[in-house]
Amino acid sequence: MKLLDSKGRLFGKISILDLGAALAIFLVIVGIFVVPGKSGTSTIAQVASKPIEVDVIVRGLAVSDPDALINQFSETKKTNIVIRNQPSGEFEIKDIKPLPRTTVVPQPDGSVKALPDPRPEVVYFQDMILTLRGDAQITDTGAVVGQQKVKIGTLIELEGKDYNFNTSTIAVRIMN
Structure with missing residues (x-):
């Protein structure tokens, strides 16, 4: 065969x-x-986790009661963050700095001054800087939160019980 x-x-x-x-x-x-x-498995998983602080700026947030929102941040002290449409965990709200709404007003001598904005609708807009604190993996290229890099300019979405808005990162500090 x-x-x-x-x-x-x-x-x-x-x-x-x-x-x-x-x-x-x-x-x-x-x-x-x-x-x-x-x-x-992720190669990031083997990197040590360290606390970081992230300063984010909120510009022109339309809200009917800005003081109530700031009080909610002060009371809850926590917010969920979303980076590039990926939920990235919960961060502590360490500090809130409301920023005044001003407008540039020319003076008779040719100089300019920043004075409070007199428009009535400005009371419904809030500018502020929030300092967020949480854990991140530290790599050679920077901090990584929820598998997303966090650098100056990164858009971070803050989400809570009564709010959901976008912010822009202005500072990232790695704590020791």
Whole structure:
């Protein structure tokens, strides 16, 4: 009896193509379940976590009662952050600095002064700087929060019970 017959069958019973397909399927199953490698782990996971402080600026937040929002920040002391549409955990609100709404007013001598904005609708807009504190992995390229890098200019979305708005990062400090 020949090893291969004229139709390409092994010992006249099994097609070589069928055998090759079965072997490929078997190797895929072994590759997925027996030898998974590092496919489920992040290289960032091995980096030590350190506390960081992030200063974010809020410009022109439209809110009917700005003082109530600032009081809510002071009472809850926590906010959820979202970076690049990825939930990135909860940070502590360490400090809140409301900023005055001013406008540039030319003076008779040619100089300019920043004076409080007299427009009535300005009472519904709030500018502030928030200092947030939380943990991040520190890599060679900077702080990583929730697998997203946090650098000056990074847009961070703050989310709480009664609010959801975007901020811009103006400072990142790694604490010791």
